[in-house]
Amino acid sequence: MKKYIYGIDVGGTTVKIGLFNLTGELLKKWEIHTKTENKGEAILSDIYNSIKNNDIKLNEVLGYGFAIPCQVVDGIILNGVNIDWEGYELKKIFSKLVNNNNIYIENDANVAALGETWRGAGSAFENSAMITVGTGVGGGIVVGSKVVEGVHGSGGEIGHIRVIHENGLRCNCGNTGCLETVSSAPAIKTAFNSLLHSGKYDSILKDTKNISVKMIFAAAKEGDLLCLEVIDKTAYYLGYACQILSVITNPNVIIIGGGVSNAGPFFIDKIRKNFMEISFETVKDTLIVQATLGNDAGIYGAAALVIND
Ligand SMILES: [Zn+2]
Helix, strand or coil: CCCEEEEEEECCCEEEEEEEECCCCEEEEEEEECCCHHHHCCHHHHHHHHHHCCCCCHHHEEEEEEEECEEEECCEEEEECCCCCCCCCHHHHHHHHHCCCCEEEEEHHHHHHHHHHHHCCCCCCCCEEEEEECCCEEEEEEECCEECCCCCCCCCCHHHCECCCCCCCECCCCCECECHHHHCHHHHHHHHHHHHHHCCCCCCCCCCCCCCHHHHHHHHHCCCHHHHHHHHHHHHHHHHHHHHHHHHCCCCEEEEECHHHHHCHHHHHHHHHHHHHHCCHHHCCCEEEECCCHHHHHHHHHHHHHHCC
């Protein structure tokens, strides 16, 4: 009798493990250290040993879903960041360890989008897009409860939508003017500094050392004109990206996640306002909401890979 699912989110420093029942309720979660050395060869046996110590019988487990920091197409691991698993036979190796063939793997950003859509901000919709705004800008697209991988695993690379067409800043991907260059946390700080140096506005933060994005949002909420212009610009570009996403897959909901989304309704409302100004008539009802699962989005999404199959 199958009763459980494991959702496993493999990150560069920790592996998050969630135990779920078949209705998708999180029963227990914990973390172990990620040993990335020697091409991460110890990671799967560490996960297995950690699961084995649980009270659950392995023959009661329906399946195991993995979110991994690599691009994945049809269960094959392509290039990755943080863990060098290119070509690694994760499914084969782990299915031998746990004696279960129901092993699912997907890219972590795509899995987070699936998790949020299934049990987080997506309110159990089946069609969504998620934009994760943090140190970088990532995302995922979910259609019919399945993530869109694309031919090279680059489906949902929302941070690399080109939004500045002339004289854009250089992006980590090598191109210029990507969404990531104008809306990531480092981009917000860069925009603050260059506007401050332009002398256009005074700011309550002008003599503050080590400015954080949180401080820029707080000052904007207090009406600081310089910070408001920085945040309004960021929201403008995110609203523009939402407009593009809304007419590509016409999702029920667009979810804004990542550290920068913690700015809350003040920021989400600005993104929605920009979206509404330019959105196509029949998709104006697209919801734009803040993510709710935080760091648990990955384990939820990984469990959803098993349940949705
Ligand atoms: Zn880029």
